[in-house]
Amino acid sequence: MILDIKGVTKVFHGKGESKNVANDNITFTINKGEIFGLLGHNGAGKTTLVNQILGLLTPDHGDIHLLGKSVTQSSAHARSLCSIQPQSQVSLGLLTPKQAVTLIGKMRMGKKFEPKRVEALFEALDMGAWANTEGEKLSGGVRRLTAFCMAVIAPGELVILDEPTNDVDPVRRSYLWQVIRELTKNGSAVILVTHNVLEAEKAVDRVAIMDKGKILTQGNPSEVKSLVEDRMRIELSLENEFINIEVPDWSLSPHQNGSRLIFSLDPSKVSSTIDWAKNLTDKGLVIDYSLSPTTIEDVYIELTSKRGKFRNEYGQPL
Numbered sequence: 001m002i003l004d005i006k007g008v009t010k011v012f013h014g015k016g017e018s019k020n021v022a023n024d025n026i027t028f029t030i031n032k033g034e035i036f037g038l039l040g041h042n043g044a045g046k047t048t049l050v051n052q053i054l055g056l057l058t059p060d061h062g063d064i065h066l067l068g069k070s071v072t073q074s075s076a077h078a079r080s081l082c083s084i085q086p087q088s089q090v091s092l093g094l095l096t097p098k099q100a101v102t103l104i105g106k107m108r109m110g111k112k113f114e115p116k117r118v119e120a121l122f123e124a125l126d127m128g129a130w131a132n133t134e135g136e137k138l139s140g141g142v143r144r145l146t147a148f149c150m151a152v153i154a155p156g157e158l159v160i161l162d163e164p165t166n167d168v169d170p171v172r173r174s175y176l177w178q179v180i181r182e183l184t185k186n187g188s189a190v191i192l193v194t195h196n197v198l199e200a201e202k203a204v205d206r207v208a209i210m211d212k213g214k215i216l217t218q219g220n221p222s223e224v225k226s227l228v229e230d231r232m233r234i235e236l237s238l239e240n241e242f243i244n245i246e247v248p249d250w251s252l253s254p255h256q257n258g259s260r261l262i263f264s265l266d267p268s269k270v271s272s273t274i275d276w277a278k279n280l281t282d283k284g285l286v287i288d289y290s291l292s293p294t295t296i297e298d299v300y301i302e303l304t305s306k307r308g309k310f311r312n313e314y315g316q317p318l
């Protein structure tokens with residue numbers, strides 16, 4: 001086991017009596033070679049937890065062990081074992097991607113650092129064309145890829161990636177996932193912090209869904225999806241995002257994200273739902289639609305919007 005988090009609680013105190021429980025009794029472990037997804041809305045408490053793993057914040061209760069040693073007792077130990085790609089864009093100034101990544105590689109590995117690793121990484125991500133471009137002239141996506149390379153050029157035992165694919169084009173996203181999988185084959189564990197549940201579902205070995213400081217559920221993708229195992233989902237692409245469609249009364253947890261309208265349904269309602277969607281398509285309000293088994297995104301939305309309908313792995317209501 002690389003990371004062991006037990007009962008971690010972190011409270012921020014505001015003015016007077018006000019307080020904000022950013023992490024509430026968080027417990028989970030991460031093993032060597034695992035990709036662990038930490039999913040949650042804005043303000044769920046993900047960054048607070050990451051900062052405690054890195055020893056930048058101290059838990060009020062509980063403890064975090066990295067390779068058996070307490071982070072609260074030695075934050076230097078934590079920083080030597082972890083590499084991180086922060087959520088915010090790194091400021092490269094006049095440094096080129098090649099210079100920035102080489103610098104980090106030398107800082108972490110000293111004389112053992114092989115410059116060929118930078119070339120190989122840039123090739124794997126198809127970003128060689130920008131290797132020698134000054135940081136200020138790079139697009140947001142290439143800057144994000146550079147920050148990713150800085151995190152993985154000399155990976156720690158635990159690599160923490162906070163929204164690594166933001167601003168990155170779909171082709172390079174897929175290259176990036178391949179590089180992440182390679183890291184785990186070489187023994188590192190990865191924490192992927194993200195709001196992008198659909199993307200995470202394809203990449204992670206295990207996942208935890210956080211909301212308001214608590215972990216609502218955790219497990220491998222099929223365990224998490226089994227919370228809604230007898231459901232289907234429909235996703236419709238609306239003609240534009242301003243169309244307001246009345247969903248059928250059998251729809252469960254309907255939600256619209258731009259021009260995507262999604263809801264879950266009982267399998268007995270599949271044929272009525274297809275008729276309903278076809279009618280909207282004939283009217284030109286819907287461009288296309290697809291029916292599929294539920295995804296982690298559905299579980300995430302239902303857990304974080306309406307509690308009480310789901311049961312945990314022990315059959316208890318959440």
Ligand SMILES: Nc1ncnc2c1ncn2[C@@H]1O[C@H](COP(=O)(O)OP(=O)(O)OP(=O)(O)O)[C@@H](O)[C@H]1O
Binds near residue numbers: 020021040048
């Ligand atoms: N230094 C701080 N002082 C006071 N409150 C804080 C501090 N840092 C975070 N918080 C609060 O703690 C809660 C959790 O914040 P956190 O940044 O951990 O969430 P998050 O899940 O990382 O969000 P996002 O996805 O937007 O980055 C929020 O309510 C936030 O306002």
